[in-house]
Amino acid sequence: MDACLELKGVNKSFGGIHAVRDMSFSVAEGELAGLIGPNGAGKTTIFNLVTGVYDVTGGEMEYKGANINRLKTYQVVALGIARTFQNLRLFAASSVLENVMTAAQYHHRYSFFEAVSHLGRWRGTERAIRDESMGLLERVGLADRAGQPAGTLPYGLQRRLEIARALSLKPSLLLLDEPAAGMNAEEVSTLNDLIVKIHEDFKLTILLIEHHMDMVMRICHRVVCMNFGALIAEGPPRDIQGHPEVLKAYLGEEE
Amino acid sequence: MGDYTIGIVTLLAINCIAAMGVSLFTGFTGIFTLGHAGYMAIGAYTSTILIIKLGVPWMPAIIAGGLAAMFFAYLIGLPTLKLVGDYYTIASLGLGEAIRLVIENWESVTRGARGYPGIPHYTTAPVAVGFMAVLAVGMFFLINSNYGRAFKACRDDYVAASLLGFNTSRHRVFSLAISGFYCGVSGSLLAGFMSFIQPVMFDMAKSTELVSIVVFGGLGSMSGCLMGTLILTLVTEMFRPISQYRMLIYGLVLVLVMVLRPEGLMGANELGWDSLKRALSRAKALTRDTAARFGLAGVLIGIPVSYCFQPSSVRAISLAEYLSCIPSLMSGAVKFGAPLHKSVAPNAALAVVIACAICASFAWALGGIIKLVKKIDDSRAAGRGM
Numbered sequence: 107m108d109a110c111l112e113l114k115g116v117n118k119s120f121g122g123i124h125a126v127r128d129m130s131f132s133v134a135e136g137e138l139a140g141l142i143g144p145n146g147a148g149k150t151t152i153f154n155l156v157t158g159v160y161d162v163t164g165g166e167m168e169y170k171g172a173n174i175n176r177l178k179t180y181q182v183v184a185l186g187i188a189r190t191f192q193n194l195r196l197f198a199a200s201s202v203l204e205n206v207m208t209a210a211q212y213h214h215r216y217s218f219f220e221a222v223s224h225l226g227r228w229r230g231t232e233r234a235i236r237d238e239s240m241g242l243l244e245r246v247g248l249a250d251r252a253g254q255p256a257g258t259l260p261y262g263l264q265r266r267l268e269i270a271r272a273l274s275l276k277p278s279l280l281l282l283d284e285p286a287a288g289m290n291a292e293e294v295s296t297l298n299d300l301i302v303k304i305h306e307d308f309k310l311t312i313l314l315i316e317h318h319m320d321m322v323m324r325i326c327h328r329v330v331c332m333n334f335g336a337l338i339a340e341g342p343p344r345d346i347q348g349h350p351e352v353l354k355a356y357l358g359e360e361e
Numbered sequence: 362m363g364d365y366t367i368g369i370v371t372l373l374a375i376n377c378i379a380a381m382g383v384s385l386f387t388g389f390t391g392i393f394t395l396g397h398a399g400y401m402a403i404g405a406y407t408s409t410i411l412i413i414k415l416g417v418p419w420m421p422a423i424i425a426g427g428l429a430a431m432f433f434a435y436l437i438g439l440p441t442l443k444l445v446g447d448y449y450t451i452a453s454l455g456l457g458e459a460i461r462l463v464i465e466n467w468e469s470v471t472r473g474a475r476g477y478p479g480i481p482h483y484t485t486a487p488v489a490v491g492f493m494a495v496l497a498v499g500m501f502f503l504i505n506s507n508y509g510r511a512f513k514a515c516r517d518d519y520v521a522a523s524l525l526g527f528n529t530s531r532h533r534v535f536s537l538a539i540s541g542f543y544c545g546v547s548g549s550l551l552a553g554f555m556s557f558i559q560p561v562m563f564d565m566a567k568s569t570e571l572v573s574i575v576v577f578g579g580l581g582s583m584s585g586c587l588m589g590t591l592i593l594t595l596v597t598e599m600f601r602p603i604s605q606y607r608m609l610i611y612g613l614v615l616v617l618v619m620v621l622r623p624e625g626l627m628g629a630n631e632l633g634w635d636s637l638k639r640a641l642s643r644a645k646a647l648t649r650d651t652a653a654r655f656g657l658a659g660v661l662i663g664i665p666v667s668y669c670f671q672p673s674s675v676r677a678i679s680l681a682e683y684l685s686c687i688p689s690l691m692s693g694a695v696k697f698g699a700p701l702h703k704s705v706a707p708n709a710a711l712a713v714v715i716a717c718a719i720c721a722s723f724a725w726a727l728g729g730i731i732k733l734v735k736k737i738d739d740s741r742a743a744g745r746g747m
Contacts, residue, residue, distance in 0.1 A: 157524055183526035195521035197514060199629060208514050211507040212526040221506035222499040228506065235507075275526060 109168070110135045110279055110311040111156065116165035118148075118155055118335075125151045126335045128165070133279075138305050138312045140326035140343070142319070144355055148335040149315045150192055153281050157189055158182045169279070183212070188277035190268040192284045192315070198257030202248055202267055205256050206239035210274035214238075242270045246300060262293045266300070273304060280304075282314045286321055294318055298325055323347060331355070367486045369598055374489035375550045376574070377590045381500050382543025383571045384578070384586035389504060390536040391516030391580075392442070393450040396457025397544050398567035400430040402464055402560065404545025405552040409477050410470065419483035423492070423549040430545025431538050438534035445519050445529070449537075457568045465560040476559025477552075484553035492550060496543060501583055503539075512536050513581070544571075577618055578626050585627030592626075599714070651735070655728025656721045663717030 112132040118125045126148045133139045141149050154160045156167060158179040167174050169185055177185070197205050214235050220226040243249045246266040251259060256267060265285050272280060285301070286294045302325055305312050316322045322329060322343065329346040331339045333355040339346055346352055383397050408426035411417040417425070437456060441449045464471045471477070503509055514522035515529045523529050552558045570593075578589025596614050600607035618626065630636045647653045 159520065159524075178528075179520075179523040180526050180528045183524060189524060191521070195518050197517040197521070199517065200513065204510065208510045208522075209525040211510060214507070216507070218508065221508050222503045224502045224506075232506075271525070 108135045108170070109133065110137070110170060111313065112168040113152070113156075114166040114168070116152075116155060116167060117163045118151055118160060119163050124335055126155065129332065129335070129337055130165075131330045131337060131340055133311060133313050134328075136309065136311055138302075138325060138327050139314065140322040140329040141313055141315045141332070142317075142322055142329060142346075142352075143332040143338075147332045147355075149332065150283055151335075152332075153189055153283055153315070156182070156281065157187060183275060183277075186276070186278040187281065188272040188275040188279075189281035190265070190272050190283055190285060192287065194264050194268060196256040196264055196267060196271075199255055201253050202243065202256050202259065203236070203239055203252040205267060206242055206271050206274050207235050209271045210235045210239045210242070212275055239270075239274060242274050245273075245304070246270045262289050262297075265289070266297075269300070269304070273308065277310065279311045279313070282312060282316075284315050284317065286316060286318045294321055297321075301325060369594070371484060371486045371489040371554055373591060373594050374486075374493040375484070375547050375554060376594055377493050377587055378496055378550065379544050379547035379571055380574045380578075380586045380590045381497060381583065382540040382547070384575045384580075384583055385500065385504070385512070385543070386536050386540035387572060387575050388580040388582065388586065389509065389512045389516060390533055392533065392537075393447070393572065394453045394540075395450060395565070395568050395572065396453035396455075396460075397540070397571050398563040398565070399453075399457040399460035400434055400541045400544035401548030401551065401567065402460055402563035403430040403433050404548030405558050405563070406464055406471055406477070406548075407545070408549035409480050409552050409558060412481065412483075413477070413479065419481065419553060423546055423553075426549030426552075427542045427546035430548070431542035434541025435534060435538040438537040442533040442537060443530045449533075453568075457563075457565060461560045461563055464563075471560075474560060476557055478557045480552050480556045480558065482553060482556050484550045489550055489554065492546060496546065497583075497587070500543075504583060508535075516581075573615055576625055577615060579624060579628045579630070581629035582625070582627035582631055584632035585625055585630075588626055588632075651732040652725050652728035655731070656725035659721035659724025660717045662724070663720035664713060666716050666720055 109132040114130050116129045117127055129148075129152065141152065143149050151160065155162050156169075156174070158174070158177050158181070162175055169187065172185075174182060174185065197208065200208070214231045216227040216231050220228045240249060240252065243252055246269055248259075248263060248267060248270065251263065256264065259267060265287070269282070269285065272282075282301070286297050289297065298321055301312065301314070304310060314322070314326065324343075326343055328341065329339075329343050330337065331346055331349070331352050333351075338351045338355060339349045341349075379397065379401055382400075383394060386397075387393055404426035407429040408419070408422040411422040411425055412419055437452070438449070441452045465474045467473070504512070511522070511527050511532050514525065514527060515532050519529045522532075548563070551562070555562075574589045574593055575586050577593060578587070579585030593611065593614070597607055597611055600610050622628075627636070630639075648657075
């Protein structure tokens with residue numbers, strides 16, 4: 107299988123703090139990979155580097171063979187990379203539907219003059235954006251909440267909305283940053299099903315940051331574990347589960 | 362309609378156009394500006410020079426004024442809006458004044474501080490209202506399109522917006538350019554309305570007036586900004602008889618709205634069935650409030666009270682005539698430019714409004730005290746019951 111995303115010796119430092127050091131791993135096309143590690147290990151920093159929120163200090167990042175080191179965030183989106191955020195970044199005052207439409211319009215353009223006159227392609231395009239967004243909201247089970255302000259949704263549903271919004275960009279690589287944070291066991295299991303289903307239906311490659319170990323172990327094909335900004339283990343979930351380095355990172359040294 | 366009313370309507374339309382421009386940039390794109398009067402000045406001087414020196418007809422001159430301001434806004438926006446933050450706001454502080462000073466000192470072209478007289482009076486009420494209607498429709502359509510959603514996304518969360526594929530700095534510059542166009546057109550119309558322009562008309566006070574209108578109406582509400590223009594322009598006109606002191610009332614109205622409704626008149630909502638229904642239900646809830654009931658009674662008491670203690674300059678014969686003074690102010694009984702402090706109507710209207718306001722606030726406070734006493738009583742009774 108070809109590598110969809112490949113990191114080669116990536117470094118990132120903020121002043122004197124090395125958030126990511128010499129990180130190398132790859133995510134294969136069509137894979138559902140997990141990225142785990144204790145708090146502050148640098149997982150979200152990896153996402154921020156890949157999506158161009160931060161610039162890398164050293165190393166190479168490749169997406170489908172092309173270097174993405176210097177790309178800006180909106181250029182990364184054009185390549186087909188979408189992500190969600192650990193601490194939700196929804197447009198809280200806008201309606202649920204509008205949140206998705208804001209992203210869905212990426213693939214539906216019309217000119218400025220059609221926008222100020224509401225003539226030409228405006229009507230048809232707006233309808234297409236709306237229909238597509240409603241379709242995605244139905245997928246994640248939010249269709250009946252479409253008119254509600256996004257900020258008033260319960261936490262778990264806001265996370266689903268973020269997934270719907272990211273999906274509307276029609277990505278081929280989806281980066282999910284702790285989609286199950288703050289959810290109870292029941293919500294986590296329905297989220298599991300949702301992620302597995304969208305992975306199949308949209309033919310996505312997914313890289314998932316998660317702290318719910320049972321979730322990672324159940325749905326991920328392969329797990330990458332990092333600590334203090336560096337890779338400590340990589341492999342199928344079963345190997346990672348018993349890996350001495352991983353246990354050490356999570357539970358501390360055995361006496 | 363009298364000349365005075367027509368004058369007010371024209372001025373209102375001109376102000377609305379500029380306010381819409383500022384509302385797009387500050388309300389929908391989320392960047393404060395304190396220099397938009399500068400773009401109005403560019404529009405006004407461009408169209409004036411085109412008309413007087415080059416003999417261009419007024420219609421294309423107005424458009425050219427808008428485009429010149431738009432181009433200038435684009436140039437300013439490129440370096441200052443690249444970064445996220447208050448850079449543009451700080452720059453705009455100096456920018457508005459800089460434009461004014463350049464115009465003031467570039468005498469060979471702009472005639473400097475003496476101003477530019479003899480501009481043909483092309484801005485009649487239909488022209489101004491027509492321009493406003495077309496530009497308002499365009500603006501409402503724009504914010505209800507993918508551009509509007511993009512601007513709002515950049516305002517609410519620029520990181521999320523850029524990860525949804527928006528080039529946020531380009532959108533900010535684009536928003537500023539459109540907003541510059543609106544202000545430029547507004548300035549050109551103002552030149553044709555006044556027949557005389559001078560740099561002082563576009564100073565810092567004008568810029569802050571535009572921003573305060575937008576904040577007053579509600580950031581992120583285009584209909585709120587139109588209502589804000591209407592109310593603030595009318596308040597200043599209604600109290601014209603007390604000349605300089607009317608700015609006190611202007612300030613009072615602004616402070617009152619900011620205290621009672623910090624999100625502005627409309628918040629981020631547009632005028633429509635939903636917001637009307639919400640306002641109605643809130644008004645219904647208010648009628649059940651003791652303090653509000655007293656306040657309403659105070660307004661009604663204020664009318665006879667002001668009649669009994671009317672100022673000596675008002676010689677109204679009956680209460681009915683007295684009350685009819687308020688509409689007569691608007692309907693042209695008072696001529697635009699006439700020595701207003703001598704005329705009956707504005708003084709009577711002023712007396713009614715002030716008396717009503719004083720009575721209402723006293724009654725409101727009284728109602729509030731009664732409510733408080735009742736509450737204390739109730740809690741005591743509840744304490745005994747237990």
